[in-house]
Structures are given as structure tokens and as C-alpha cells.
Amino acid sequence: MPLGFVKSLFRDVVDLLYPTTCAACDVFVDGAGPLCPKCADDLYKQENEPACPACAMPLGQHGDPCPYCEGKGEPNFERIVRLGVYSDPIRHLVYRMKYHGRWSLAEFFADRLIEQERVKALLTETDCLIPVPLHRWRQIGRGYNQADVLARRLSKQTGKDPCVAYPLVRVRNTEAQIRVRARSKREENLKQAFGLTDAAAIEGKHVVIVDDVMTTGATLQSVARTLKQGKPASLSAIVIAIADPKRRDFELM
Ligand SMILES: [Zn+2]
Ligand SMILES: [Zn+2]
Known part of the structure; x- marks a missing residue:
């Protein structure tokens, strides 16, 4: 029996036993x-x-003035x-990435991010990528x-290898914010949530x-307030998604 035939037969059997399903909607692919x-x-x-190039909020048309930051960006x-905006399919993929052990989806998102001109442009001017740390217990769980995972893949795929640095620790387990609905309470909950452990890694x-x-x-x-104590030359952020501004009265776990 030719080897090619055996291989393709084997692949068919594997496909039959473990059919590939869409990571977002579960149809067979x-x-x-x-x-x-x-x-x-x-x-x-x-x-x-369309998105604001400064604060990433959605716009009606490309090039529209931003009603959220008026071009000034976030503080x-x-x-x-x-x-993109946090709606499906991104929303479903993020959920699976976090709660279903599908960490490889973080690499998939990094690869998609790196395809975007706005991300490429930012990364050419970047010295250091800093992943937002999880609380130790959350990470163990x-x-x-x-x-x-996202930061390391972004660094690797740029070809320029900006370092991935870990100058922060999460000193309070503030992730379960879904129960903290009021904005003022949420901000209170996040006060001093992070500690700067390596200022030298980000200075200048x-x-x-x-x-x-x-x-x-x-x-x-x-995170930004904590990092500023280490006197970086500039701070920007890369995220997979931002919540739709009309549906912001919650914080994700
Ligand atoms: Zn699908
Ligand atoms: Zn804006």
C-alpha cells in the first residue's frame, strides 16, 4: 500500500474521530x-x-473625530x-481562551494583531511589552x-524582539470585578492592586x-499609574478587544 494513501487514510480516520470545530461557533470545519x-x-x-487611533473607541466612519477622547487619547x-470591539466572534474566543484552557487562542489573537498596520506601527517604536499580571492564585488555577502568552507571541512575531518584561506584581486579587458594578467601587477595588518590583526594567x-x-x-x-513610578519614556497599550462603550456597566472576570 502506498505510504501517501496510508497517511491520508489515517488523516481521514483522525478527522472522523476528532473533527475540527470552529473555535467560535462549533460548526465542523x-x-x-x-x-x-x-x-x-x-x-x-x-x-x-473604524476606531479612534488614540483611544481605540469605535467611530462611525474612518477619520471621524473621536467623541470619547477628542483626539487626546486616554489619560x-x-x-x-x-x-476589535468585544462582541462575537471575538467575545466567544476570549471566553474560551480564558476559561476553557485554550491558551493557543492567545497566540492566534497575537498573529491577527500583528497583521494590523496600527499594531505594527506601534511595535516598531516599542522597547518593552508588559503583560498585565494575574494574581498568583488566579494564575495557578x-x-x-x-x-x-499574547505578549510573548507579539514580541516573537515582530522580528525586532521587543523584550517582554515583568516589572509588576498583582498584590490584590481584583479580577473578580464582575460583582463590583458601581464604577467608583470598581476603581476603589483597583487602587494599589499592582506593585512595581523592577523600576529599572522600564526607566526611559x-x-x-x-x-x-x-x-x-x-x-x-x-497599571499605568504604577508603571509611571518607574519613569518610562512613554506608555501605550495593546488589547484584543475593548468593550462596546454602550455596554460598559460591567467589568469582566
Ligand atoms: Zn464559526
Ligand atoms: Zn478617541
Whole structure:
């Protein structure tokens, strides 16, 4: 029996036993995945929706003035860039990345991010990528920090290898913010959530914070305030998604 035939037979049997399903909607897919053609198309559309180049909020049309930051960006940040708004298929993929052990989806997102001109441009000016740390217990429970997987892949794929640095610790377990609804309470909950352990790693550097989802921005602001103590030359952020501004009255776990 020719080897090619055996191989293809083996592949067919494997496909039959373990058919590939779309990581977002679970339909069976031919090929490598992780998305079915419809979800891949939806993701592409999400990635190309108009966004403010400073604060990453959605805009009506490309080039419209930003009603959220008026072109000034978020406090403490030079730029925030993202793949899309937090809706499906991104929302479902992020959920699986965090709670279903699908850490490889973080690498998939990094590869999609790096395809974006706005991300490429930012990374050429970046010295250091800093993943938002999880609290130690959370990381032990999950087995990985999705922001770290994302940052390391981004660094590797740029070809320029900006370092991935770990100058922060999460001193309070503030992740379970889903129960903390009021904005003021949420901000209170995040006060002194992070501690700077290695100021030298970021002093005078162009620093980019990496996280999965920006909901209210309270976590990123808390990280930014902590990092500023180390006197970086600039702070920006790369996230997979930002919450739809009309649906911001919650914070993700
Ligand atoms: Zn799908
Ligand atoms: Zn803006």
C-alpha cells in the first residue's frame, strides 16, 4: 500500500474521530481552522471597523473625530490599539481562551494583531511589552496568563524582539470585578492592586502594556499609574478587544 494513501487514510480516520470545530461557533470545519469561514469573515470585519487611533473607541466612519477622547487619547496613554470591539466572534474566543484552557487562542489573537498596520506601527517604536499580571492564585488555577502568552507571541512575531518584561506584581486579587458594578467601587477595588518590583526594567523605555480586554479601562489605568513610578519614556497599550462603550456597566472576570 502506498505510504501517501496510508497517511491520508489515517488523516481521514483522525478527522472522523476528532473533527475540527470552529473555535467560535462549533460548526465542523475543513482545514486548519481555528475558525469557520463565516466566523473568519466576521472577525475580519470586526478588525476593520473604524476606531479612534488614540483611544481605540469605535467611530462611525474612518477619520471621524473621536467623541470619547477628542483626539487626546486616554489619560496616561499615548495610544491604545485593539483588534476589535468585544462582541462575537471575538467575545466567544476570549471566553474560551480564558476559561476553557485554550491558551493557543492567545497566540492566534497575537498573529491577527500583528497583521494590523496600527499594531505594527506601534511595535516598531516599542522597547518593552508588559503583560498585565494575574494574581498568583488566579494564575495557578488557570495554568497560564493569557496576557503573557499574547505578549510573548507579539514580541516573537515582530522580528525586532521587543523584550517582554515583568516589572509588576498583582498584590490584590481584583479580577473578580464582575460583582463590583458601581464604577467608583470598581476603581476603589483597583487602587494599589499592582506593585512595581523592577523600576529599572522600564526607566526611559517606550512601554506597551498588553491585556486581553479593556472594559472600563480601570485596570489599565491602575497599571499605568504604577508603571509611571518607574519613569518610562512613554506608555501605550495593546488589547484584543475593548468593550462596546454602550455596554460598559460591567467589568469582566
Ligand atoms: Zn464559526
Ligand atoms: Zn478617541
